Amino acid sequence: MKVTVTVNGSQVEAEVPDRTLLVHFLREQAGLTATNVGCDTSSCGACTVLLDGQSVKSCTLLAAQADGRAVQTMEGLANGDGPDAMHPVQRAFRAEHGLQCGFCTPGMVMAAVSLLAENSSPTEDEVRSALEGNLCRCTGYHNIVRAVLAAASETQSAKAGAAAAERQA
Amino acid sequence: MIPVTFTYQRASSVDEALDLASRGEETKFLAGGHSLLPLMKLRLAVPETLIDIGRLRELSYIRDDGSHLAVGALTSYHDVATSDLLARKLPLLAHAASQVGDPQVRHCGTIGGSLAHGDSAADLPAVVLALDATLVVRGPSGSREIAAGDFFRGLFETALEDGELITEIRIPKPAAPGWSFQKFTKRAIDWAIVGVAVQGGNVALVNMGQTPLRATAVEQALASGAAPGDAAAHAADGLTPSSDFSASRGYREHLARVLVGRALTESLTRN
Numbered sequence: 001m002k003v004t005v006t007v008n009g010s011q012v013e014a015e016v017p018d019r020t021l022l023v024h025f026l027r028e029q030a031g032l033t034a035t036n037v038g039c040d041t042s043s044c045g046a047c048t049v050l051l052d053g054q055s056v057k058s059c060t061l062l063a064a065q066a067d068g069r070a071v072q073t074m075e076g077l078a079n080g081d082g083p084d085a086m087h088p089v090q091r092a093f094r095a096e097h098g099l100q101c102g103f104c105t106p107g108m109v110m111a112a113v114s115l116l117a118e119n120s121s122p123t124e125d126e127v128r129s130a131l132e133g134n135l136c137r138c139t140g141y142h143n144i145v146r147a148v149l150a151a152a153s154e155t156q157s158a159k160a161g162a163a164a165a166e167r168q169a
Numbered sequence: 170m171i172p173v174t175f176t177y178q179r180a181s182s183v184d185e186a187l188d189l190a191s192r193g194e195e196t197k198f199l200a201g202g203h204s205l206l207p208l209m210k211l212r213l214a215v216p217e218t219l220i221d222i223g224r225l226r227e228l229s230y231i232r233d234d235g236s237h238l239a240v241g242a243l244t245s246y247h248d249v250a251t252s253d254l255l256a257r258k259l260p261l262l263a264h265a266a267s268q269v270g271d272p273q274v275r276h277c278g279t280i281g282g283s284l285a286h287g288d289s290a291a292d293l294p295a296v297v298l299a300l301d302a303t304l305v306v307r308g309p310s311g312s313r314e315i316a317a318g319d320f321f322r323g324l325f326e327t328a329l330e331d332g333e334l335i336t337e338i339r340i341p342k343p344a345a346p347g348w349s350f351q352k353f354t355k356r357a358i359d360w361a362i363v364g365v366a367v368q369g370g371n372v373a374l375v376n377m378g379q380t381p382l383r384a385t386a387v388e389q390a391l392a393s394g395a396a397p398g399d400a401a402a403h404a405a406d407g408l409t410p411s412s413d414f415s416a417s418r419g420y421r422e423h424l425a426r427v428l429v430g431r432a433l434t435e436s437l438t439r440n
Contacts, residue, residue, distance in 0.1 A: 001177060017174065018174070018175060018176055018177035018219075019171050019172045019173070019174055019175060019177075020171070021171060024171070040170055040210070041207060041210075042203065042207060042273075042274065043358065045271070045273060048273055051276075054247070054276040055272055055273045055276060056273050056276050056277055057273045057274070057277075060202065060203055060206050060207065060277070061202060061206075061277065062177065062199075062202070062206070062219075062221075064177045064179070064221065065199075065202065065221060065223060067179075111272065111273070114272065115272070129357075130272055132271040132272070132357040132358050133270065133271025133272055133273045133274065133358055134271075
Protein backbone atom coordinates (compact mmCIF):
# COMPACT_ATOMS: atom_id res chain seq x y z
CA MET A 1 0.00 0.00 0.00
CA LYS A 2 1.02 3.62 -0.40
CA VAL A 3 2.04 5.12 2.92
CA THR A 4 2.65 8.83 3.45
CA VAL A 5 4.15 9.95 6.73
CA THR A 6 5.32 13.41 7.71
CA VAL A 7 8.73 12.58 9.17
CA ASN A 8 10.49 15.44 10.95
CA GLY A 9 8.38 17.89 8.99
CA SER A 10 8.98 16.40 5.52
CA GLN A 11 6.58 14.14 3.67
CA VAL A 12 7.90 10.64 3.01
CA GLU A 13 5.81 8.64 0.59
CA ALA A 14 6.48 5.03 -0.35
CA GLU A 15 4.76 1.96 -1.69
CA VAL A 16 5.42 -0.72 0.93
CA PRO A 17 4.04 -4.17 1.82
CA ASP A 18 1.09 -3.93 4.22
CA ARG A 19 3.08 -5.74 6.90
CA THR A 20 5.90 -3.15 6.96
CA LEU A 21 6.70 -2.00 10.47
CA LEU A 22 7.07 1.71 11.14
CA VAL A 23 10.68 1.28 12.29
CA HIS A 24 11.62 -0.30 8.97
CA PHE A 25 9.78 2.41 7.07
CA LEU A 26 11.78 5.05 8.93
CA ARG A 27 15.13 3.31 8.41
CA GLU A 28 14.67 2.04 4.87
CA GLN A 29 12.18 4.35 3.17
CA ALA A 30 12.96 7.59 5.01
CA GLY A 31 16.66 6.68 5.29
CA LEU A 32 16.77 7.76 8.94
CA THR A 33 18.79 5.24 10.92
CA ALA A 34 18.96 6.86 14.37
CA THR A 35 15.90 4.81 15.32
CA ASN A 36 17.27 1.40 16.26
CA VAL A 37 15.71 -2.03 16.19
CA GLY A 38 16.63 -3.50 19.54
CA CYS A 39 14.57 -6.34 20.99
CA ASP A 40 11.86 -6.13 18.31
CA THR A 41 9.31 -7.18 20.98
CA SER A 42 8.28 -3.76 22.38
CA SER A 43 10.36 -4.28 25.52
CA CYS A 44 13.58 -2.28 25.07
CA GLY A 45 12.40 1.05 23.68
CA ALA A 46 15.38 1.54 21.33
CA CYS A 47 12.89 2.17 18.51
CA THR A 48 10.98 4.91 20.38
CA VAL A 49 9.76 7.78 18.19
CA LEU A 50 7.03 10.37 18.60
CA LEU A 51 3.78 9.74 16.73
CA ASP A 52 1.67 12.90 16.71
CA GLY A 53 3.79 14.04 19.66
CA GLN A 54 3.47 10.92 21.84
CA SER A 55 6.21 8.34 22.41
CA VAL A 56 5.56 4.98 20.76
CA LYS A 57 7.60 1.87 19.99
CA SER A 58 7.97 1.84 16.22
CA CYS A 59 8.70 -1.91 16.13
CA THR A 60 5.14 -2.58 17.27
CA LEU A 61 3.31 -0.30 14.86
CA LEU A 62 2.66 -0.81 11.20
CA ALA A 63 3.82 1.91 8.85
CA ALA A 64 0.17 1.89 7.71
CA GLN A 65 -0.91 2.97 11.21
CA ALA A 66 1.25 6.09 10.82
CA ASP A 67 -0.09 6.87 7.34
CA GLY A 68 -1.16 10.51 7.19
CA ARG A 69 0.29 11.24 10.62
CA ALA A 70 3.41 13.00 11.92
CA VAL A 71 6.47 11.17 13.21
CA GLN A 72 9.46 12.73 14.89
CA THR A 73 12.75 10.87 15.18
CA MET A 74 16.03 11.75 16.86
CA GLU A 75 17.18 13.34 13.58
CA GLY A 76 14.36 15.86 13.83
CA LEU A 77 15.40 17.33 17.18
CA ALA A 78 18.42 19.52 16.43
CA ASN A 79 18.22 22.84 14.59
CA GLY A 80 21.45 22.24 12.69
CA ASP A 81 24.96 20.92 13.29
CA GLY A 82 27.05 21.25 16.41
CA PRO A 83 26.32 21.30 20.14
CA ASP A 84 24.67 24.73 20.09
CA ALA A 85 22.02 23.57 17.65
CA MET A 86 21.15 20.52 19.73
CA HIS A 87 17.80 20.02 21.41
CA PRO A 88 18.07 20.65 25.17
CA VAL A 89 17.64 16.92 25.86
CA GLN A 90 20.43 16.03 23.44
CA ARG A 91 22.66 18.71 24.96
CA ALA A 92 21.95 17.39 28.45
CA PHE A 93 22.75 13.78 27.48
CA ARG A 94 26.09 15.04 26.14
CA ALA A 95 26.86 17.20 29.18
CA GLU A 96 25.81 14.62 31.78
CA HIS A 97 27.42 11.66 30.00
CA GLY A 98 24.02 10.08 29.50
CA LEU A 99 25.29 7.54 27.01
CA GLN A 100 27.88 4.82 26.85
CA CYS A 101 27.58 2.55 23.79
CA GLY A 102 24.80 4.81 22.50
CA PHE A 103 22.47 2.13 21.16
CA CYS A 104 19.58 2.96 23.50
CA THR A 105 20.21 6.71 23.27
CA PRO A 106 17.84 7.73 20.46
CA GLY A 107 15.00 5.87 22.19
CA MET A 108 15.91 7.28 25.59
CA VAL A 109 16.06 10.81 24.20
CA MET A 110 12.70 10.51 22.44
CA ALA A 111 11.08 9.03 25.57
CA ALA A 112 12.50 11.95 27.55
CA VAL A 113 11.22 14.50 25.01
CA SER A 114 7.76 12.93 25.28
CA LEU A 115 7.90 13.06 29.08
CA LEU A 116 8.97 16.72 29.16
CA ALA A 117 6.19 17.65 26.74
CA GLU A 118 3.68 16.26 29.26
CA ASN A 119 5.46 17.19 32.47
CA SER A 120 7.99 20.01 32.17
CA SER A 121 9.39 19.69 35.69
CA PRO A 122 9.39 16.00 36.65
CA THR A 123 10.77 14.64 39.89
CA GLU A 124 13.52 12.02 39.77
CA ASP A 125 10.92 9.32 40.49
CA GLU A 126 8.76 10.56 37.63
CA VAL A 127 11.73 10.46 35.26
CA ARG A 128 12.53 6.90 36.30
CA SER A 129 8.90 5.84 35.81
CA ALA A 130 8.76 7.56 32.43
CA LEU A 131 11.82 5.62 31.26
CA GLU A 132 10.47 2.22 32.36
CA GLY A 133 10.01 1.24 28.76
CA ASN A 134 13.61 1.94 27.77
CA LEU A 135 16.43 -0.44 28.58
CA CYS A 136 20.12 0.52 28.71
CA ARG A 137 22.26 -2.62 28.59
CA CYS A 138 25.31 -0.59 29.62
CA THR A 139 23.16 0.08 32.73
CA GLY A 140 23.99 3.78 32.57
CA TYR A 141 20.68 4.76 34.11
CA HIS A 142 21.92 7.23 36.73
CA ASN A 143 23.46 9.57 34.18
CA ILE A 144 20.47 9.22 31.88
CA VAL A 145 18.12 10.28 34.70
CA ARG A 146 20.49 13.12 35.58
CA ALA A 147 20.48 14.24 31.94
CA VAL A 148 16.68 14.31 31.75
CA LEU A 149 16.47 16.32 34.99
CA ALA A 150 19.14 18.72 33.67
CA ALA A 151 17.24 19.14 30.40
CA ALA A 152 14.07 19.89 32.35
CA SER A 153 15.73 22.56 34.47
CA GLU A 154 17.50 24.07 31.45
CA THR A 155 14.19 24.32 29.63
CA GLN A 156 12.54 25.80 32.72
CA SER A 157 15.23 28.45 33.19
CA ALA A 158 15.22 29.29 29.47
CA LYS A 159 11.46 29.82 29.75
CA ALA A 160 11.88 31.96 32.87
CA GLY A 161 14.59 33.98 31.09
CA ALA A 162 12.36 34.53 28.07
CA ALA A 163 9.49 35.61 30.30
CA ALA A 164 11.75 38.06 32.16
CA ALA A 165 13.04 39.49 28.86
CA GLU A 166 9.46 39.92 27.69
CA ARG A 167 8.53 41.79 30.87
CA GLN A 168 11.49 44.16 30.41
CA ALA A 169 10.66 44.81 26.76
CA MET B 170 10.62 -10.06 12.81
CA ILE B 171 7.78 -9.06 10.60
CA PRO B 172 4.36 -10.70 10.51
CA VAL B 173 3.23 -13.10 7.81
CA THR B 174 1.73 -11.31 4.81
CA PHE B 175 -1.78 -9.96 5.35
CA THR B 176 -4.07 -7.36 3.84
CA TYR B 177 -4.46 -4.09 5.72
CA GLN B 178 -7.74 -2.21 5.63
CA ARG B 179 -8.62 0.91 7.56
CA ALA B 180 -12.15 1.57 8.75
CA SER B 181 -13.42 5.12 9.08
CA SER B 182 -16.53 4.22 11.08
CA VAL B 183 -17.83 1.38 13.23
CA ASP B 184 -20.32 0.50 10.49
CA GLU B 185 -17.52 0.25 7.94
CA ALA B 186 -15.42 -1.87 10.32
CA LEU B 187 -18.30 -4.32 10.82
CA ASP B 188 -18.96 -4.42 7.09
CA LEU B 189 -15.30 -5.12 6.26
CA ALA B 190 -15.19 -7.87 8.91
CA SER B 191 -18.30 -9.54 7.48
CA ARG B 192 -16.64 -9.89 4.09
CA GLY B 193 -13.58 -11.91 5.06
CA GLU B 194 -12.90 -15.22 6.76
CA GLU B 195 -9.76 -14.71 8.82
CA THR B 196 -10.14 -11.08 9.82
CA LYS B 197 -8.94 -9.38 12.98
CA PHE B 198 -9.62 -5.90 14.27
CA LEU B 199 -6.46 -3.89 14.96
CA ALA B 200 -6.87 -1.33 17.77
CA GLY B 201 -3.58 -0.23 19.37
CA GLY B 202 -1.98 -3.44 18.17
CA HIS B 203 0.16 -3.95 21.25
CA SER B 204 -1.20 -7.42 21.92
CA LEU B 205 -2.02 -8.47 18.36
CA LEU B 206 1.12 -7.39 16.48
CA PRO B 207 3.51 -9.20 18.87
CA LEU B 208 1.42 -12.37 18.43
CA MET B 209 1.52 -11.93 14.65
CA LYS B 210 5.30 -11.51 14.71
CA LEU B 211 5.53 -14.80 16.60
CA ARG B 212 3.10 -16.48 14.14
CA LEU B 213 0.74 -17.21 17.02
CA ALA B 214 -1.88 -15.17 15.18
CA VAL B 215 -2.03 -15.32 11.39
CA PRO B 216 -5.00 -13.25 10.19
CA GLU B 217 -5.53 -12.81 6.47
CA THR B 218 -6.95 -9.35 6.89
CA LEU B 219 -6.37 -6.69 9.52
CA ILE B 220 -9.08 -4.08 9.90
CA ASP B 221 -7.52 -1.03 11.51
CA ILE B 222 -10.07 0.56 13.85
CA GLY B 223 -7.42 2.63 15.63
CA ARG B 224 -8.67 5.93 14.23
CA LEU B 225 -12.30 5.62 15.17
CA ARG B 226 -12.37 8.68 17.38
CA GLU B 227 -16.08 8.02 17.94
CA LEU B 228 -14.95 5.17 20.24
CA SER B 229 -12.47 7.21 22.29
CA TYR B 230 -14.21 9.00 25.16
CA ILE B 231 -14.79 8.98 28.90
CA ARG B 232 -18.23 10.13 30.00
CA ASP B 233 -20.25 10.44 33.16
CA ASP B 234 -23.62 8.92 32.28
CA GLY B 235 -25.29 9.38 35.64
CA SER B 236 -25.47 5.99 37.30
CA HIS B 237 -22.40 4.76 35.46
CA LEU B 238 -19.28 5.88 33.67
CA ALA B 239 -18.91 5.11 29.99
CA VAL B 240 -15.48 4.52 28.50
CA GLY B 241 -15.16 4.16 24.72
CA ALA B 242 -13.42 0.93 23.75
CA LEU B 243 -10.65 2.72 21.86
CA THR B 244 -9.68 4.97 24.74
CA SER B 245 -5.95 4.51 25.30
CA TYR B 246 -4.47 3.42 28.62
CA HIS B 247 -2.83 6.84 28.74
CA ASP B 248 -6.14 8.66 28.38
CA VAL B 249 -7.75 6.41 31.01
CA ALA B 250 -4.80 6.92 33.36
CA THR B 251 -4.80 10.72 33.03
CA SER B 252 -8.57 11.31 33.09
CA ASP B 253 -9.62 13.74 35.82
CA LEU B 254 -13.14 12.30 35.72
CA LEU B 255 -11.90 8.77 36.33
CA ALA B 256 -9.45 9.95 39.00
CA ARG B 257 -12.45 11.33 40.90
CA LYS B 258 -15.12 8.73 40.18
CA LEU B 259 -13.22 5.55 39.40
CA PRO B 260 -9.68 5.83 40.73
CA LEU B 261 -9.15 2.04 40.58
CA LEU B 262 -9.45 2.07 36.79
CA ALA B 263 -7.32 5.19 36.31
CA HIS B 264 -4.59 3.91 38.63
CA ALA B 265 -4.53 0.39 37.16
CA ALA B 266 -4.26 1.83 33.64
CA SER B 267 -1.26 3.90 34.77
CA GLN B 268 0.47 0.65 35.78
CA VAL B 269 0.09 -1.12 32.43
CA GLY B 270 3.36 -1.67 30.53
CA ASP B 271 5.26 1.58 30.02
CA PRO B 272 4.45 5.06 28.65
CA GLN B 273 4.93 4.04 25.02
CA VAL B 274 2.62 1.06 25.42
CA ARG B 275 0.06 3.21 27.24
CA HIS B 276 0.04 5.71 24.36
CA CYS B 277 -1.00 2.92 21.96
CA GLY B 278 -2.84 0.22 23.88
CA THR B 279 -6.59 0.55 24.38
CA ILE B 280 -8.97 -0.65 27.07
CA GLY B 281 -11.21 -2.43 24.57
CA GLY B 282 -8.23 -4.06 22.86
CA SER B 283 -7.03 -5.43 26.16
CA LEU B 284 -10.45 -6.87 27.03
CA ALA B 285 -10.99 -8.38 23.57
CA HIS B 286 -7.56 -10.00 23.75
CA GLY B 287 -8.70 -11.75 26.93
CA ASP B 288 -5.29 -12.37 28.48
CA SER B 289 -5.68 -13.40 32.12
CA ALA B 290 -2.22 -11.93 32.83
CA ALA B 291 -3.33 -8.46 31.69
CA ASP B 292 -4.38 -5.91 34.30
CA LEU B 293 -7.60 -4.36 32.99
CA PRO B 294 -9.65 -7.55 32.53
CA ALA B 295 -9.48 -8.20 36.28
CA VAL B 296 -10.17 -4.53 37.00
CA VAL B 297 -13.39 -4.45 34.96
CA LEU B 298 -14.38 -7.71 36.64
CA ALA B 299 -13.91 -6.16 40.09
CA LEU B 300 -15.92 -3.14 38.95
CA ASP B 301 -18.91 -5.21 37.72
CA ALA B 302 -18.60 -3.57 34.31
CA THR B 303 -20.80 -4.27 31.31
CA LEU B 304 -19.29 -4.51 27.85
CA VAL B 305 -21.28 -3.13 24.95
CA VAL B 306 -20.50 -4.93 21.70
CA ARG B 307 -21.66 -4.46 18.14
CA GLY B 308 -21.71 -7.06 15.44
CA PRO B 309 -23.40 -8.08 12.22
CA SER B 310 -26.66 -8.76 14.07
CA GLY B 311 -26.73 -5.56 16.09
CA SER B 312 -25.71 -4.45 19.54
CA ARG B 313 -25.71 -6.41 22.79
CA GLU B 314 -24.45 -6.07 26.33
CA ILE B 315 -22.30 -8.63 28.11
CA ALA B 316 -21.55 -8.57 31.83
CA ALA B 317 -17.79 -8.66 32.50
CA GLY B 318 -18.43 -11.78 34.59
CA ASP B 319 -19.75 -13.59 31.49
CA PHE B 320 -17.20 -12.19 29.05
CA PHE B 321 -14.00 -14.10 29.83
CA ARG B 322 -14.52 -17.73 28.83
CA GLY B 323 -11.10 -19.36 28.70
CA LEU B 324 -7.47 -18.90 27.75
CA PHE B 325 -7.54 -15.91 25.34
CA GLU B 326 -11.19 -16.77 24.77
CA THR B 327 -14.04 -14.30 25.20
CA ALA B 328 -17.75 -14.16 24.55
CA LEU B 329 -17.15 -12.09 21.39
CA GLU B 330 -18.56 -13.75 18.28
CA ASP B 331 -16.94 -13.50 14.86
CA GLY B 332 -17.16 -9.98 13.52
CA GLU B 333 -18.14 -8.46 16.86
CA LEU B 334 -16.45 -5.39 18.24
CA ILE B 335 -16.44 -3.95 21.76
CA THR B 336 -17.67 -0.37 21.55
CA GLU B 337 -18.05 0.73 25.17
CA ILE B 338 -17.29 -0.30 28.72
CA ARG B 339 -20.01 0.73 31.19
CA ILE B 340 -18.99 0.83 34.79
CA PRO B 341 -21.47 1.45 37.61
CA LYS B 342 -20.36 4.09 40.08
CA PRO B 343 -18.97 2.12 43.01
CA ALA B 344 -21.18 1.95 46.10
CA ALA B 345 -18.16 1.40 48.37
CA PRO B 346 -15.29 3.82 47.76
CA GLY B 347 -12.39 1.70 49.06
CA TRP B 348 -10.16 0.42 46.28
CA SER B 349 -6.69 -0.97 45.66
CA PHE B 350 -4.66 -2.37 42.83
CA GLN B 351 -1.61 -4.48 43.57
CA LYS B 352 0.61 -6.37 41.20
CA PHE B 353 3.85 -8.21 41.52
CA THR B 354 6.30 -8.15 38.63
CA LYS B 355 9.98 -8.85 38.15
CA ARG B 356 10.55 -5.68 36.14
CA ALA B 357 8.26 -2.65 35.96
CA ILE B 358 7.16 -3.38 32.38
CA ASP B 359 6.47 -7.10 32.87
CA TRP B 360 3.09 -8.78 33.02
CA ALA B 361 1.88 -9.35 36.55
CA ILE B 362 2.99 -12.66 38.04
CA VAL B 363 -0.10 -12.11 40.18
CA GLY B 364 -2.26 -9.02 40.49
CA VAL B 365 -5.26 -8.01 42.59
CA ALA B 366 -7.99 -5.43 42.02
CA VAL B 367 -10.27 -4.52 44.93
CA GLN B 368 -13.33 -2.27 44.89
CA GLY B 369 -15.37 -2.37 48.09
CA GLY B 370 -16.03 -6.04 48.76
CA ASN B 371 -15.25 -7.10 45.18
CA VAL B 372 -11.90 -8.81 44.70
CA ALA B 373 -10.54 -9.90 41.30
CA LEU B 374 -7.30 -11.65 40.46
CA VAL B 375 -4.83 -11.28 37.59
CA ASN B 376 -2.98 -14.38 36.30
CA MET B 377 -4.41 -16.87 38.80
CA GLY B 378 -6.09 -19.05 36.17
CA GLN B 379 -7.02 -19.23 32.50
CA THR B 380 -9.22 -16.17 32.81
CA PRO B 381 -9.30 -13.20 35.15
CA LEU B 382 -11.21 -14.38 38.22
CA ARG B 383 -13.25 -13.11 41.12
CA ALA B 384 -11.78 -14.35 44.40
CA THR B 385 -15.17 -15.62 45.55
CA ALA B 386 -13.88 -17.29 48.72
CA VAL B 387 -12.35 -13.98 49.83
CA GLU B 388 -15.54 -12.08 48.96
CA GLN B 389 -17.67 -14.54 50.94
CA ALA B 390 -15.35 -14.29 53.95
CA LEU B 391 -15.54 -10.48 53.80
CA ALA B 392 -19.31 -10.57 53.47
CA SER B 393 -19.56 -12.68 56.60
CA GLY B 394 -17.45 -10.17 58.50
CA ALA B 395 -13.94 -11.63 58.32
CA ALA B 396 -11.00 -9.29 58.93
CA PRO B 397 -8.85 -8.52 55.85
CA GLY B 398 -6.02 -10.78 56.97
CA ASP B 399 -8.37 -13.72 57.57
CA ALA B 400 -10.25 -13.17 54.31
CA ALA B 401 -6.97 -12.95 52.36
CA ALA B 402 -6.00 -16.43 53.55
CA HIS B 403 -8.68 -17.73 51.14
CA ALA B 404 -7.24 -15.93 48.09
CA ALA B 405 -6.16 -19.11 46.29
CA ASP B 406 -8.99 -21.37 47.48
CA GLY B 407 -10.30 -23.49 44.63
CA LEU B 408 -7.96 -21.94 42.06
CA THR B 409 -5.44 -23.70 39.83
CA PRO B 410 -2.92 -21.11 38.66
CA SER B 411 -0.29 -22.26 36.21
CA SER B 412 3.40 -22.87 36.80
CA ASP B 413 5.65 -21.16 34.29
CA PHE B 414 9.09 -19.60 33.95
CA SER B 415 8.25 -16.72 36.25
CA ALA B 416 6.56 -18.58 39.13
CA SER B 417 5.47 -21.98 40.34
CA ARG B 418 1.84 -22.66 41.14
CA GLY B 419 2.61 -22.65 44.87
CA TYR B 420 4.40 -19.32 44.66
CA ARG B 421 1.46 -17.80 42.78
CA GLU B 422 -0.90 -19.02 45.50
CA HIS B 423 1.35 -17.46 48.13
CA LEU B 424 1.50 -14.18 46.20
CA ALA B 425 -2.28 -14.11 45.85
CA ARG B 426 -2.73 -14.37 49.63
CA VAL B 427 -0.10 -11.70 50.31
CA LEU B 428 -1.33 -9.28 47.64
CA VAL B 429 -5.02 -9.70 48.52
CA GLY B 430 -4.11 -8.95 52.14
CA ARG B 431 -2.26 -5.79 51.12
CA ALA B 432 -5.04 -4.75 48.76
CA LEU B 433 -7.80 -5.19 51.34
CA THR B 434 -5.79 -3.29 53.94
CA GLU B 435 -5.10 -0.46 51.53
CA SER B 436 -8.71 -0.34 50.32
CA LEU B 437 -9.90 0.16 53.91
CA THR B 438 -7.74 3.29 54.21
CA ARG B 439 -9.73 4.76 51.30
CA ASN B 440 -13.21 4.12 52.68
